Amino acid sequence: MSVPDLSDVDGDVYVTPRYLAGSSGVGDAGFAPVAHWPHHHLDEGPYQLVVTSPDHRIRIGWAGDDYYLWTITAAPDAVSAHRWSVIANQNTPAELVGALTAALAEDWAPDQDRFLSAPAGWSNSLTLLADAGWQLRHAGPGVIGALAPGGQAGAVADLRRHGAQDEVFTLWAGPEGWATQAEITFTANTPSHLLLAVAKAFADPAPVARWRENLHPALAARAQLTPITPPRPAVPTPRDVRPRVAVRHPVAIGSVPRWSTSTPSALLPARAAARR
Template sequence: MDGDVYVAPRYLAGSSGVGDAGFAPVAHWPHHHLDDGPHQLVVTSPDHRIRIGWAGDDYDLWTITAAPDAMSQPQWMAIANQNTPAELVGALTAALVQDWAEDSNRFLSAAGPRSDAVDPLIAAGWTIGGLDRGLLHINAPDGQAGATVDIIDPYADESITLWGGPAGWGTRAEIVFSSRTPPHLIAATAKAFTDPAPVPRWRDTLHPRLTAHARLAPVEPPQAPAPTPRDIRSRFSVRPPVPVGSVPRWSTTTPSALLPARPAARR
C-alpha cells in the first residue's frame, strides 16, 4: 500500500507521481524506455497499434493513441495531464487490453452514439448543466468534477473532456479525448470517475485545495492508547489483598468453648 491516507472521491486524489496504476493493466505488453523524446516510457500493444506514452516531467503526462497499423497515423488520441490520478488512466488502459486482439479493431471502432460516452456519469447522478459556447457541461453532485462535450464540432481535437478538482495548474485533472475515440472507451474512463472506492496517497503530497474538498481516512486505523493501571484492574477484576489481621486463625490458646465439641464415645 503506497500511502498513509485513503482519498475519496478518487478524482480529487491528484497524481501519485508514478504511473504504476495506469500501467498495471498493460504490464505484460512490450515496454520501451526512451532516452530522447518527450516520453520516458512507451508501452505498446504486441502489434504496436496501441501506444501508451508517459512523460514524467511534462504537463501532458499521458498520451494514448490507437492506429489501424503500426506505421499509420493515430486514428484517435487521449491525453491526461499531470494532475490526473493514474487510477483513472488505468481504467482506459484496462479497457484497451480487453479490446485488443490481433484480428480485432474494436479499440478503433466508433460504433454507437457519442452520448454513450457519458452514460455512466448520468447513471451515477451527475447532472447536465447546460450549454456554453457549443460545449455541453455535465457536473458531479459535489461540483468538483465534470465533463464537457463539444456538440458544435464533432470532429474537434478536444471532443470530450473529463475533469476533476478545482481549476488551477496544480489541481485540475483532465483527460481529453479526440473526436474518433470509441465511446465505450470514454465510458470506461468515465465510470472510473464515479467509482466510490478510495485510492491511497501520502497526506503530505496532496494539494491543500484538493484536501479541502476530499474525504480522507487513515490507511491504518489509530492505535488504542495504552491501558492505565485502573483499566487493568477493572478488566481483570483485581481485588486488593485482605489484611492479615482480619484472617481468623486457631491456636493452642483458643478457648475451649470456641472449639467444636468432641463426638461422644460409642458404648
C-alpha cells in the same frame, strides 16, 4: 471478521471521491493492465516510457516531468498516423487512466481492431454520469456539461462538427490550478466505449489509496480521507495498569465487638495484651 491484507496498499489513507486523489507520482495503476505489453524506455524525447501493443498499433506514452503526463493513441498499423488520442495531465489519478488501458488491453488482438471503431456519440457516457448523480446542463450552443455532486468534478461534451483530431470531450476534477486540477481530453474519433470506461471510473464510488503527506492540501480539504489502518488504542497510563487493591468496606458501628474484662489475653491485639 477477517482482517484485510494491506501489505500491497500504497498509501496510508483512502481518498473519496477517487477523482480528487491527484497523482500518486507513479504510473503503476495506469500501466498495470498492459504490464505484459512491450515497454520502451527512451533516453531522449518527451516520453520516458512508451508501452505499445505487440503490433505497435496502440501506444501509451508517459512523460514523467511534463504537465501532459499521459498520451494514448491508436492507429490502423504501426507506421500510420494515429486515428484518435487521449491526453491526461499530471494531476490525473492513474487509476482513471488505468480504466482506459484496461479497456484497450481487452480490445486488442492481432486479428481485430475494436479500439479503432467509429464513435457512436457521447450520450451513453453522459447518461452514465447522470445516473450517478451528476447534473447535466447546457454549456453553450452544441455543448453539454455535467457536474458531479459537490461540484468538484465535471464533463464537457462538444457535439458540434469537428476535425478528427479535435478535442471534443473533457473530464476534469479538482480546483483550478496547475498543481490541482485533473483533466482527461478525448479527440473526436475516440471510440465511445473507451470514453465510457473512463466515465465509469470517475463515477466509481470505491476510494483509492494515497500517502496523506503527498496529497495536495487543496485536494485533501475537499476530499474525504479515511485511515487505511484504524488508529491504535490509546497507550494505558500507570494508573490504568497498577494492581487493583481490594477495598475494605466500613463495618457498621453496631457490629463492632466490645471487649469485656473476661476476654482472654490471647485474643487481644499485641499492644493491648502487653499493657495487661
